[in-house]
Amino acid sequence: MIPAELVTKAHEHVDSGAFFAELAELVRYPTVSDHPSGRVAIKAYLDEVLTPALTALGCSVETYPNPDPDGGPFLIGTRIERPELPTLLCYGHADVVDGHEGRWSEGRDPWTLTADGERWYGRGSADNKGQHLVNLTALRLLLAETGSLGFNVKFLFETGEEIGSPGLDEFVEANREALSADVLIASDGPRLDAATPTLFLGARGSVRIALDVDLRPDAYHSGNWGGVLRNPATTLAGAIASLVDGHGRVQVPELLPPELPDSVRAALAGLEIGNKPGDPALDDGWGDTGLTAAERLYGWNTLEVLSLGAADIDRPVNAIPGRARAMLQLRYVAGTDVDGVGEAITKHLAAKGFSMVDVTAEGSFVASRTPVDDPWVGWAKSVLDEVSEQRTAILPSFGGGLPNHVFTDLLGLPTLWLPHSYPGCLQHAPDEHLLAPIAREGLVLATALFHALGRRGEEA
Template structure:
């Protein structure tokens, strides 16, 4: 069992204000990877915050520059013994744009602000507050025991918010430095604020541009209506053959395999949108016969992200010459998306819309560690001993993370212990971390790291590969 005094110290780090103070100093760095000026802040954050934090854990710290990446990679490595298991941790130093001026109550995205249980600031939830939980938990364990009891490698990247450019190539080129037995990382949300959660992967995404570019000019709708094909009407009809008005995918090639029994069992009883302020899932939307949790975590969705023709705010009496839409397929592991753009184009042609051009804009991979993986079973048991209640285990989250780099490139089982919740407003104004979730996250992370280095009776670590 985890020593009670260690859990108390983890919780006290939050209660005393120590966590808030440290997070405030991290949030103050405007590490926006999508903005050129963010590179300066990223460099400073790596050099002034993360490198010293890793060195404080007794890590040898190496900074790697990469022409393919948004910024440097930082790797901390502490090897206590070749005989011990090795844990790879991961976090990202970058954040999305701060969106200053759009936060309520005049909040500054780069100033951590406490209002009740909510701590507002860009990166508070995604991902600075989450990697601080893990860094602080490791620090507490090391101070308490004098050793971790396992080998630690901690990788930070600078471009997760823009698709992790260069991360897969970096991992492939540095396999030996990143070699480990398991990945343990924190990002994304829990099922809800009250439910400790462990997830094992992420959905992938394919983004497509549909373009009905029929003529260079617009023509008077009275003089030409009924004679000229309307690209907006054409595009609306084309989209309706791909995904109907109730959110059901109509292209067989874009559907996943049937939901596996183990996945269905894992999602039994998982509620979606259980927090205050969450939107209510719409009845009759999405694939029939599935629960809301199965539609979110175990199925594919085709979403229209943008749709436009003419000037909606100031329409004129003219048939537009062009209409465009951006669609995104969110898909689970096991879906073959290699020919997604071609499949959509062929489907549209078969349904009478060969004039709609289909272009792939980008993609990111889906991946998942099996639910019956020994590390997943071990981590669930260890976490439930700390939490004193059930832990929700998800096959993957609905969103995206570079999990495939760790499963497919490095061949690792992946365990994600999130310290945020769905209503945290990440990527939007008023992003926040819940103090209550940070407090429990500190206890859970400290307990899990303790169990890794000092396995309790009846809970031996999985056999090393």
């Protein structure tokens, strides 16, 4: 059990304004990974923020170039207390999405942390600077209180998560020894909701599927040619409906996982999705109604239409367009075979009479998850439940995408993600914010987890 005085110090660190002041300094760096000026800010963030923070924890720090020219550098910090102790690997990303200057409410500047009640507004406040600051602070508090951690710790910071983590797989593969550990504990993404402490064990993967019906270079008058010329927009609508029907149900078996494991179903039993202030209302009858909302979101696959268009939708003319295009996205869980997604869709569409639809499939994040019954999961849940007023929710997979597979598949680690944000944080949008109560509770949860890991090391 975490000492009461350590809990008090964690609360005081947030209540005193110290955590806010530190986060304000982090938000000040416009570390946008898809912009040249952001690359300059990223280097400064590594040199001026992360390196001193890790050095203060007794870590040796080294920055590495990215093997992929499209990606930014990596940073590894290492503190070895004793080789025989458990080794913790932590992860975070220094980059953020575009600031959307001029689009924030109340004239807020995305690079200036501002408080409005319990909301702390600023780009990166929730994704991911506020989250990795919680973990860095928890380790700092623990070290100041006990003089040692009781375990070894390694940090991996990347700088291109928001652009798909280019080079991360190759870098991790080449640095297996430097990143070897017993468990990953990291923070990203949202909790189940603002009030519920959450552990998620992996992430769904993502495949983008472009559909292109390019029939002719010109548009032809619908009165003169309607009924004798194939309409690409009509064709595209029919093709999409054959893949996912008008109620969100996937129609192609190859796009679904082979099963919903009993362990995943048990972990998700009773979890309520949505119904919190600011959440959209869930739609009855949408998706596979044989599954609960939690199972559909965290344990199953979905096929979503992201964009769809032909001609000028705002100023239509009386003409049959020559071309129609759509971008779809398959969000998939671990266990789904996605290597042949493009081929499977092409074959399915041809069988339905839509051979004129060109299909291009491109994967991004890879699905992965730690088994729900892994001993590390039970250990972490018991620690968190001791210090939280609510029982910790266990999500087998985060609904979005994260590079979890580099830790599970390449490094062979169990992965425990302790998020310090919530679904309504508006990450990637104007008015992104961190909730002060989550930062306050999250600092206690992270400190408790690290404290328990230290005691586990003493008993080893």
